[in-house]
Amino acid sequence: MSTSRLEAFSDGVLAIIITIMVLELRPPEGHVEFADLQRLTPVAISYVLSFVYLGIYWNNHHHMLHVTQRATGGILWANLHLLFWLSLVPFVSGWMGENHFAPVPTSVYGVVLLLAAIAYFILQQVIIAAEGNHSVLAAAVGSDWKGKLSPVLYLVAIPTALWYPLVACAIYAFVAIIWLVPDPRIERMVAETESPEPE
Amino acid sequence: MSTSRLEAFSDGVLAIIITIMVLELRPPEGHVEFADLQRLTPVAISYVLSFVYLGIYWNNHHHMLHVTQRATGGILWANLHLLFWLSLVPFVSGWMGENHFAPVPTSVYGVVLLLAAIAYFILQQVIIAAEGNHSVLAAAVGSDWKGKLSPVLYLVAIPTALWYPLVACAIYAFVAIIWLVPDPRIERMVAETESPEPE
Amino acid sequence: MSTSRLEAFSDGVLAIIITIMVLELRPPEGHVEFADLQRLTPVAISYVLSFVYLGIYWNNHHHMLHVTQRATGGILWANLHLLFWLSLVPFVSGWMGENHFAPVPTSVYGVVLLLAAIAYFILQQVIIAAEGNHSVLAAAVGSDWKGKLSPVLYLVAIPTALWYPLVACAIYAFVAIIWLVPDPRIERMVAETESPEPE
Amino acid sequence: MSTSRLEAFSDGVLAIIITIMVLELRPPEGHVEFADLQRLTPVAISYVLSFVYLGIYWNNHHHMLHVTQRATGGILWANLHLLFWLSLVPFVSGWMGENHFAPVPTSVYGVVLLLAAIAYFILQQVIIAAEGNHSVLAAAVGSDWKGKLSPVLYLVAIPTALWYPLVACAIYAFVAIIWLVPDPRIERMVAETESPEPE
Numbered sequence: 001m002s003t004s005r006l007e008a009f010s011d012g013v014l015a016i017i018i019t020i021m022v023l024e025l026r027p028p029e030g031h032v033e034f035a036d037l038q039r040l041t042p043v044a045i046s047y048v049l050s051f052v053y054l055g056i057y058w059n060n061h062h063h064m065l066h067v068t069q070r071a072t073g074g075i076l077w078a079n080l081h082l083l084f085w086l087s088l089v090p091f092v093s094g095w096m097g098e099n100h101f102a103p104v105p106t107s108v109y110g111v112v113l114l115l116a117a118i119a120y121f122i123l124q125q126v127i128i129a130a131e132g133n134h135s136v137l138a139a140a141v142g143s144d145w146k147g148k149l150s151p152v153l154y155l156v157a158i159p160t161a162l163w164y165p166l167v168a169c170a171i172y173a174f175v176a177i178i179w180l181v182p183d184p185r186i187e188r189m190v191a192e193t194e195s196p197e198p199e
Numbered sequence: 200m201s202t203s204r205l206e207a208f209s210d211g212v213l214a215i216i217i218t219i220m221v222l223e224l225r226p227p228e229g230h231v232e233f234a235d236l237q238r239l240t241p242v243a244i245s246y247v248l249s250f251v252y253l254g255i256y257w258n259n260h261h262h263m264l265h266v267t268q269r270a271t272g273g274i275l276w277a278n279l280h281l282l283f284w285l286s287l288v289p290f291v292s293g294w295m296g297e298n299h300f301a302p303v304p305t306s307v308y309g310v311v312l313l314l315a316a317i318a319y320f321i322l323q324q325v326i327i328a329a330e331g332n333h334s335v336l337a338a339a340v341g342s343d344w345k346g347k348l349s350p351v352l353y354l355v356a357i358p359t360a361l362w363y364p365l366v367a368c369a370i371y372a373f374v375a376i377i378w379l380v381p382d383p384r385i386e387r388m389v390a391e392t393e394s395p396e397p398e
Numbered sequence: 399m400s401t402s403r404l405e406a407f408s409d410g411v412l413a414i415i416i417t418i419m420v421l422e423l424r425p426p427e428g429h430v431e432f433a434d435l436q437r438l439t440p441v442a443i444s445y446v447l448s449f450v451y452l453g454i455y456w457n458n459h460h461h462m463l464h465v466t467q468r469a470t471g472g473i474l475w476a477n478l479h480l481l482f483w484l485s486l487v488p489f490v491s492g493w494m495g496e497n498h499f500a501p502v503p504t505s506v507y508g509v510v511l512l513l514a515a516i517a518y519f520i521l522q523q524v525i526i527a528a529e530g531n532h533s534v535l536a537a538a539v540g541s542d543w544k545g546k547l548s549p550v551l552y553l554v555a556i557p558t559a560l561w562y563p564l565v566a567c568a569i570y571a572f573v574a575i576i577w578l579v580p581d582p583r584i585e586r587m588v589a590e591t592e593s594p595e596p597e
Numbered sequence: 598m599s600t601s602r603l604e605a606f607s608d609g610v611l612a613i614i615i616t617i618m619v620l621e622l623r624p625p626e627g628h629v630e631f632a633d634l635q636r637l638t639p640v641a642i643s644y645v646l647s648f649v650y651l652g653i654y655w656n657n658h659h660h661m662l663h664v665t666q667r668a669t670g671g672i673l674w675a676n677l678h679l680l681f682w683l684s685l686v687p688f689v690s691g692w693m694g695e696n697h698f699a700p701v702p703t704s705v706y707g708v709v710l711l712l713a714a715i716a717y718f719i720l721q722q723v724i725i726a727a728e729g730n731h732s733v734l735a736a737a738v739g740s741d742w743k744g745k746l747s748p749v750l751y752l753v754a755i756p757t758a759l760w761y762p763l764v765a766c767a768i769y770a771f772v773a774i775i776w777l778v779p780d781p782r783i784e785r786m787v788a789e790t791e792s793p794e795p796e
Contacts, residue, residue, distance in 0.1 A: 005206055005210065005261055005265075007602055007605075008206075008207060008210050008605060009210045009213070009214055009257060009261075011602065011605050011606045011609055012210055012211050012213075012214030012215070012410075012609050013214045013217060013218055014606070014609075015214075015606055015609030015610045015612075015613060016214060016215055016218040016219075016609070016613055017218055017221075018610060018680075018684070019610055019613040019614055019684055020218065020219070020221075020222065020613075020617070022614075022617075022684045022687060022688055023222075023617065023620075025685070025688045026688075030696070032692075032696045032699035032700070032701050032702055033701055034701055036701075037701075037705065048681075051677075051681055051684075055674070055677040058606060058677075059670075059673055059674075059677075062602055062606075062673070066602075073258075076258055076261070077254070077258075077379075080250075080254040080257075080258075083217075084247075084250055087217070087218055087221045087250075088221065088224070090221060091221055091224045091225075095231075099229070099231045102231035103231070104231050104232055104233055104235075104236075105231055108236065180674075204405055204409065204460055204464075205460075207405075207406060207409050208409045208412070208413055208456060208460075211409055211410050211412075211413030211414070211609075212413045212416060212417055214413075215414055215417040215418075216417055216420075219417065219418070219420075222421075272457075275457055275460070276453070276457075276578075279453040279456075279457075282416075283446075283449055286416070286417055286420045286449075287420065287423070289420060290420055290423045290424075294430075298428070298430045301430035302430070303430050303431055303432055303434075303435075304430055307435065403604055403608065403659055403663075406604075406605060406608050407608045407611070407612055407655060407659075410608055410609050410611075410612030410613070411615060411616055413612075414612060414613055414616040414617075415616055418616065418617070418619075418620065421620075471656075474656055474659070475652070475656075475777075478648075478652040478655075478656075482645075482648055485615070485616055485619045485648075486619065486622070488619060489619055489622045489623075493629075497627070497629045500629035501629070502629050502630055502631055502633075502634075503629055506634065
C-alpha cells in the first residue's frame, strides 16, 4: 500500500490545525483602535511560534514520507499518534497566548511539544523498522542531532517555565530556529563528533 | 469512475472531523493552574476516545477503498451516509465530555457509534455488491467477527449507560481496543469457530 | 491545465462546508437529558437537509468535472462562484434551524439554494462552452430537466416560506429527493416529452 | 521532490481559510427578520471582498506552481510565509466587517493585504531563482505590472483608511477587479510601455 493517502490525510489534518489557530485571534467587539491590536500581541506571538512549529513538522513529515516506500498498519497508527499531539497545539497555544505566557500554560506548551517530538521519533523508528536499516530514511536521518537535542531542550524548558516563562519561550523559539536555519557547519561538526563515518 | 476523488473527499471530511473536536478543549479565560487542566480531564478522555475511533474508521476506510475498483452512485451515497454519522461524533463527544460522562450523553454517544457501524456495514455491502462476491474485499472481509461483535457491544452499552455510564465507556474503550490490537490468535480462533474454511 | 487541482480545492472547500455545519449542533452546557436533544430537533433536521444538498452538489460536481478535459480561467472563477454560494449554506442552515423554521430564514435558505443552482448552471455552461457542444458533458447533460425544474421550485418556495415555511421546507426536501432518487422511468418520460432524440 | 504535496497542503490551507470566514456571519439568536440580515451587510461585503482576494491568490498560486518543476526547502518556507499572511485574512476581514469599516480595522486589512502581496512576490522570486531565469515562470511573469501596482495601491490605501475608510475599501475592491478582469488591451499597453519585446 502506497503512502499517498497517508500523506493526503496528514496534509489535511496539519492544514486544519495550522489554520484553526487563527480563530484564537479575536479582538473584543467594538474595539477598533491600534491599542486593541497591541493587547493581542501575546496571542499573536504564540500564534507565530506555533505556526512555525507546525510548518517545521509538516516540512519534516513531507521529507520523511517522501522516502517511505509503503504504509504499514504500524506506520498508520504511529502517524495518527503524532497528529494527536500536534492537534493539541492550537489548544495550548491559545491558552498560553491568552494568558500572556503565564507559568503553567507555558510549561504545558512545552509538554505538548515534547510529546509531539517523541511521537515523531517513534514514527521515524517505525518507518525505519519497516523499511530496513539500509533504507534511504535510515541514511538520511544519520546522527539526527536535532532530533536528539530538541527533547533535551524541552525537558529543560518545562520546569523553567514555572518560574521564568519567558526563558522557556526563548528556548522554544531557539529550538524552532535550529530547525529553520540548517547551518551545514554545525551539522558537520556535530556529525563528526558523534559518528566518524561520512554521511 | 475511479475512487480517488471519493477518497480525497472522505479524507478531507475525516481530517476536519478529527480536528474540530479539539475546539471543545477550552479552559475558561484567566484560569492558568494545573488544576484547571485537571477539570478538563473528562473532555480530554472523551477526545482521546473519539480520536481513536475516528482513526480506526479512517484506517479501515482506507483499506476498504484500496481494494475497491470503481465508485458507483450507490457507493458515493453509502459513503456520505457513513460520513454523516461520523460528523456527529464531535458533537456527542463534546456533550459527553463536558458533562462528565452523564448518563444520557454517554448513551447517545453509543447510539452514534452504533449508527456509524451500521453505515460502515452498509457501505461494505454496497461495495461487495458492486465488485462481486469474488472480489478482493469479499475475501478480505471474511467472517468479519469484529464488525459483527461491535454493534452487539454498542447495543449492550447504550442502555447500560443510563445507569452505569462508566461501564458503557469501558465497553466503548474495549471495542476500540479490539480494533486497535489485531491479535491473530483471537482472529484465527473466532474464524475457526464461525467458518471451517481457511481465509 | 488539468482539472485535478481544481477538484482537490473544491473537495477541500466542500468537505469543510459540510463539516462545519455540525458546529451549529450545540446543546447548552449542563443540559443532559433526552429532552435537551429534542429541543435540537429543528437544528438537526436543518443539518440533515443541508448535508444532503451539499452531498448532491459534491456528487454532481464530481461527475461534471470528471468529463471536463481542462480548466480554463473562466471555469476556475465559475467554480469559485459556486463555492461562494455553497459556503453560505451553513450560515442560512443554522439560522433556519435555530429559529425553528421561522418564515424569513426559511425563505432566505431558498434564496441561497436558488443562487447556488444558478451558479451551478453557469459553471456547466462555461464548461460546455470551453469543451464544445459535442463534448461528453454536453451529451450527458441532455435535456437536464432536474436542473430546470429545481430553480422553478425554489422560486415557488421562497415567497411561500413567508407564510407557510413548512410547505417551503417540504419543497426543499422534495427537490433533494428528486436528485437523490434517479427514477429512470421519470427521466425517460420527461426526456421523451422534451426532446425526441434518444440520449 | 515534486510540488504535488506542496500544492495539496496549500489547497487545504486556502480552502480552510476561505471557508472559516463564513463563521463570522452570525445573526444574533432570535432575530428572524430581513432587517437582521441587513445589519449583516458590512460583514457580508467584507466576506465577499476577502473571498475574491483569496480566490485570486488561489488562482495565481495554482498557475505559479503549475510551471514549477520541483519544491526546494526555500520554496516550502516561502510558501508557508505566504500562507501565514493569508491566514490572517479571516481575522482582519471579520474585524473590519463587524465594526462597519471603522478606520483602524480597514487600515490593518490593507496592511495584511500588503504583506501577503510581498510574501507572494518573495515566493515568486524564490521559485524563479530555483528554476532559472529562462524558466517558464520567469517568462510568464514578464513585466508583472499587476504585481507592481498592487502594493503601491495598498500603500496609498493604508493611511487613507484612517480618514476615509470607504475610499480605502474602494481601492481594495479596485485592486481585486484589476486581477479579476484580465483586459488584454491594458495588459498589452502596459507591457509595451515597460518592455519593448513581445511576451
